[in-house]
Amino acid sequence: MHQDTTAEGPATARGAVAIIANRRGELLLHLRDDVPGIAWPGHWSVLGGGCDPGEDPRQAIVRELDEEAGLAVDDLTELFEIRDEHGSGQLVTFFAASWDGDETALPLAEGVELQFLAPEDLEFRTIPPFIRDGINRYLATRPA
Structure with a gap:
C-alpha cells in the first residue's frame, strides 16, 4: 500500500498525522x-x-507524537491518505486516536502551542487545506 520513501521527489x-480527540x-x-x-508556518495543524x-507511516506517527509532544496513545487507527498538494507534496496518512490528558502539560518540542478545540471553532483557524479536508472527513464519519 505504501510507496518506497527512498526514491527522490515529492x-x-x-x-503521517494524527487526529486526536x-x-x-x-x-x-x-x-x-x-x-x-x-x-505551513503559522498554521494550526494536527x-x-x-x-x-x-x-512506514504508523512508525512515523508514533515517533512524531513522542518527539513533538511526549505523547503516546494506544488506539491509533489508520483512516485514509491525502496528498499535501499545496505544501510539501507528501502523501500523508491520517490516523485517529483518543487522549484525555491536559494538553498544556505536554512537553511541546516544536511549534508554539497545543490546544484542544471544539470542531465548531476550527472554521476560525488558519489550517492547511489538506489538514482541514482530513479533519472534515474524520468528523463526517465520527459517531455523534
Whole structure:
C-alpha cells in the first residue's frame, strides 16, 4: 500500500498525522512555528510529520507524537491518505486516536502551542487545506 520513501521527489515523499480527540469531542491542534523553511508556518495543524527513510507511516506517527509532544496513545487507527498538494507534496496518512490528558502539560518540542478545540471553532483557524479536508472527513464519519 505504501510507496518506497527512498526514491527522490515529492511524488514518493510520505508523512503521517494524527487526529486526536478527547471525550468532549474536541480535537488536539498544534500551532506551528512561523519561520521560513517549514511547511505551513503559522498554521494550526494536527501533530505529525514526514516519514524517515525506511519508516512506514504508523512508525512515523508514533515517533512524531513522542518527539513533538511526549505523547503516546494506544488506539491509533489508520483512516485514509491525502496528498499535501499545496505544501510539501507528501502523501500523508491520517490516523485517529483518543487522549484525555491536559494538553498544556505536554512537553511541546516544536511549534508554539497545543490546544484542544471544539470542531465548531476550527472554521476560525488558519489550517492547511489538506489538514482541514482530513479533519472534515474524520468528523463526517465520527459517531455523534
